[in-house]
Amino acid sequence: MTFKEIQHHAKAEWEAFANSEKPRIYVGTATCGRSSGALDVLNRIHAEIEQRAIDAHVIEVGCIGCCDAEPLVDIAKRGRPRICYSHVTPEIVPQLVTDYIVNDNPRPDLALCTIGQGEIDGIPNLFALPMFKPQVRIALRNCGYIDPGNINHYIANGGYSGLFKALKMTPEEIIGEIGKSGLRGRGGAGFPTATKWRFCHDAPGTEKYIICNADEGDPGAFMNRSLLESDPHFVLEGMLIGAYAIGATSGYIYCRAEYPLALERLRIALNRMQDYGLLGDNILGSNFSFHIEIEEGAGAFVCGEETAMIRSLEGKRGMPYARPPFPATSGLRGKPTNINNVETWANVSAILQKSGEWFAGYGTERSKGTKTFALAGKVVRTGLIEVPMGIALRQIVYDIGGGIPDGKEFKAVQTGGPSGGCLPASTLDIPVDYEHLAAAGSIMGSGGMIVADSETCMVDLARYFLSFTQAESCGECVLCREGTMQMLEILTDITGGSGKPGDIDLLLELCEAVKSGSLCALGGTAPNPVLTTIRYFREEYEAHVNEKRCPARVCKNLISFYILPEKCAGCLICMRNCPVDAITGGKRMIHVIDQHKCIKCGICLDVCPSRFNAVAKVSGEQPLTPEDPIPVGSWGKTS
Amino acid sequence: MQFMKDRANLIPILQKAQEAEGYLSPQAIAEISQFLDISENDIYSVATFYALFRFTRPGDHIVKVCLGTACHVRGGERILESVERELNIRCGQTTDDFKFSMERVACVGCCALAPVVLVDQDVHSKMTPAKAKEVLARYKTHGEDI
Ligand SMILES: Cc1cc2nc3c(=O)[nH]c(=O)nc-3n(C[C@H](O)[C@H](O)[C@H](O)COP(=O)(O)O)c2cc1C
Ligand code: FES
Numbered sequence: 001m002t003f004k005e006i007q008h009h010a011k012a013e014w015e016a017f018a019n020s021e022k023p024r025i026y027v028g029t030a031t032c033g034r035s036s037g038a039l040d041v042l043n044r045i046h047a048e049i050e051q052r053a054i055d056a057h058v059i060e061v062g063c064i065g066c067c068d069a070e071p072l073v074d075i076a077k078r079g080r081p082r083i084c085y086s087h088v089t090p091e092i093v094p095q096l097v098t099d100y101i102v103n104d105n106p107r108p109d110l111a112l113c114t115i116g117q118g119e120i121d122g123i124p125n126l127f128a129l130p131m132f133k134p135q136v137r138i139a140l141r142n143c144g145y146i147d148p149g150n151i152n153h154y155i156a157n158g159g160y161s162g163l164f165k166a167l168k169m170t171p172e173e174i175i176g177e178i179g180k181s182g183l184r185g186r187g188g189a190g191f192p193t194a195t196k197w198r199f200c201h202d203a204p205g206t207e208k209y210i211i212c213n214a215d216e217g218d219p220g221a222f223m224n225r226s227l228l229e230s231d232p233h234f235v236l237e238g239m240l241i242g243a244y245a246i247g248a249t250s251g252y253i254y255c256r257a258e259y260p261l262a263l264e265r266l267r268i269a270l271n272r273m274q275d276y277g278l279l280g281d282n283i284l285g286s287n288f289s290f291h292i293e294i295e296e297g298a299g300a301f302v303c304g305e306e307t308a309m310i311r312s313l314e315g316k317r318g319m320p321y322a323r324p325p326f327p328a329t330s331g332l333r334g335k336p337t338n339i340n341n342v343e344t345w346a347n348v349s350a351i352l353q354k355s356g357e358w359f360a361g362y363g364t365e366r367s368k369g370t371k372t373f374a375l376a377g378k379v380v381r382t383g384l385i386e387v388p389m390g391i392a393l394r395q396i397v398y399d400i401g402g403g404i405p406d407g408k409e410f411k412a413v414q415t416g417g418p419s420g421g422c423l424p425a426s427t428l429d430i431p432v433d434y435e436h437l438a439a440a441g442s443i444m445g446s447g448g449m450i451v452a453d454s455e456t457c458m459v460d461l462a463r464y465f466l467s468f469t470q471a472e473s474c475g476e477c478v479l480c481r482e483g484t485m486q487m488l489e490i491l492t493d494i495t496g497g498s499g500k501p502g503d504i505d506l507l508l509e510l511c512e513a514v515k516s517g518s519l520c521a522l523g524g525t526a527p528n529p530v531l532t533t534i535r536y537f538r539e540e541y542e543a544h545v546n547e548k549r550c551p552a553r554v555c556k557n558l559i560s561f562y563i564l565p566e567k568c569a570g571c572l573i574c575m576r577n578c579p580v581d582a583i584t585g586g587k588r589m590i591h592v593i594d595q596h597k598c599i600k601c602g603i604c605l606d607v608c609p610s611r612f613n614a615v616a617k618v619s620g621e622q623p624l625t626p627e628d629p630i631p632v633g634s635w636g637k638t639s
Numbered sequence: 640m641q642f643m644k645d646r647a648n649l650i651p652i653l654q655k656a657q658e659a660e661g662y663l664s665p666q667a668i669a670e671i672s673q674f675l676d677i678s679e680n681d682i683y684s685v686a687t688f689y690a691l692f693r694f695t696r697p698g699d700h701i702v703k704v705c706l707g708t709a710c711h712v713r714g715g716e717r718i719l720e721s722v723e724r725e726l727n728i729r730c731g732q733t734t735d736d737f738k739f740s741m742e743r744v745a746c747v748g749c750c751a752l753a754p755v756v757l758v759d760q761d762v763h764s765k766m767t768p769a770k771a772k773e774v775l776a777r778y779k780t781h782g783e784d785i
Contacts, residue, residue, distance in 0.1 A: 031747075031748050031749060031762075032748075032749055032751055032752065034762070035749045035752055035755070035762035035763075035764050036752065036764065067749075067750075067751030067752065068751050068752075070752075216748075218708075218746075219706075219707035219708050219745035219746040220707045220708025220709045220746055220750055221746070221750075222746070222748035222749070222750055225748040226748075257654070257691060258744065258746075258747055258748070259748060260760075295650075295651070296650075296651070296654060297691075298650055298653075298654065298689035298690070298691040298692065299689050299690035299691035300688060300689050300690060301745070312650065313647065314646065314647055315645075315646040315647045315648065315649035315650055315685065316685060317684060317685055317688040318688060318689070319688075374750060374751075375751075376708075376709035376750035376751055376753065377708070377709055377712045377713070377750075377753075378712065378713075382709075382750065382751035382752075383751055414708065417708065448708065450708045450709055450712060450750075452712060456712050461711075461712070464708070464711050465708075468745065474688075577769070579721070579724055579768075599720075601717060601720060601721065601724075601768060602717060602768075603721075603768050603769065606767055606768065606769065607769065
């Protein structure tokens, strides 16, 4: 088949689906949906429509990004937009089927939004929702919209037209187009993609490799997972375009083993490509041939670094090596190799499908296009978002994220994971782009964005990241191996209540040493979380060191739990739930915690009924309490 | 799956071996060493580098507590401790009856539903210490049928 024929066939299938007389039901079954029970919902839908002999299309789609509203089910009827229902349970399925499919009542009370053209009374459109209004979807444009297992859905929505166009261009023209777009790598460092491609293109040799970095090591990020699960072809098309531009004949996708669904959907996608002659020899009848293999990671963060990844692909320990030579001239098996991140590849597809100029129309002077972020932590609406570069952090946290839950106060936003930093409220108005984030001490990173509130301890957060980088350091460079260990010990002391005067300055000194004495960016950036937290939250460090107090009441050695005698109703609940029997009391007796036995698990605070609210978590203070249980009501009367 | 005799296949082969047995037994390592013609030492040096590989028999159920950033700020450590208490083992260990092993992981990609615990393939989200106890109790009593 020629590409025109493939396109024709795909469009016919899509149109027949989109304009079908039968109702269409879309179930979001990406990992976030599944962990909220989407598969049970899907089974129930199948059972329900079969039992009632309703003729409907049921398809699985990826994730639109509203992870906290999962499971999501959309129902569409001919000529009307899809209605997206949130928090769907198997129990509610029969009702939805009866109400909307059978009786034509769209149930605005259960709906989150409509998706697509047209309006339905009482239900806002997706892009009218506060979470979506500021978003621009380029990389995520198909996510949750098409069936990721169906290549025709992708093709009917513009898919592989970028490759088709590229095959008629010269490699130089393609690289020029990417140059015009201003695209920079989305894996963290933000290196201009066209420049990297040109190096590899110009490198001598007939055997060259392309690698898609799907290792997504930042332990709080899931943008790449979601994209691969929801729209794998978008990434694969970019790889083909890159391979053609560079002159590569084989490619690898290095994907974390922790992402089984992404791996499965990639495998299906590769098979479908093969069926259409989009992979293998003489792609689409041209003289361009390309093969892709999938390699599963084995749980080493450092393998996300390009030279370590190359070693891992060669069957070795994933230890980075010194550059130059850069992978572009000598990479996998000593051949020129080009590595790009999942999101970078998707952007490449988008740029070739539209144009470099169109892409450059979004973003700022030096940071073009959009960026996806995995918004999580202490924020009302968690999920996957895509915003134009240059948007203010405040807009992300408050407009898209809906602010901080439970009326708590914003404290910081962490970007860039273990290589990034914590940005305080005073930076909320800086534009999100490579330069501004770096100037503030953090990095763009791959897109992890964790919001911290007044109950997040910044010293503990720094210790957390250091414990991660220390464990993941491959051990090659002394300063990375030993320096992160020393830093972690100091941070553990500080959070454990045995910090000493001078510790903070010693940390700063170690930060500089580790930064300058590490071969790869793992060590080079590991101090960032410590540096930024000291820069912006030094008083929190000082409270730990000087007053042995944790203002956020997180660090275990510095907090205590007490039962407030004026509030305790003697209900026995905390006593029964205490895992170490540290609570004494009796019915209608004021309970007392034995501070020596208490392991500070906080379960008493969790279980104390909110109408009593009698358990206090304190740091640096000690409420007055009786030594032994006394009858409820007698506190304060005797003394 | 058939593998070519190529060093580049070492990690995929180790992964397959672990999938089959649950861990990398000394026999498996010896066989791989013969097949690829690389020393056992060399194989151990690679295998121990990667967190994925285990060298002792795991329990029937593998409990993985997520300690990614999102889970950490939402109290992942408390969940880890409560699982340790419940199973009476430390992270990285296996119960004497080989029913449970316990590991920590860094992000399973469900940050929006933090804190998260995986038991085998099942994701349990928005955990509390009490919920962790409940979840584990289900696997304890139902044993194999879950
Ligand atoms: C320790 C470390 C971990 C990294 N992890 C990742 C990762 O998980 N995903 C990624 O795309 N890039 C990661 N990188 C960056 C890669 O080395 C490389 O810059 C990137 O894949 C290039 O792609 P890009 O130009 O498209 O961003 C990591 C770098 C370091 C130093
Ligand atoms: S941090 Fe736990 S799932 Fe991402």
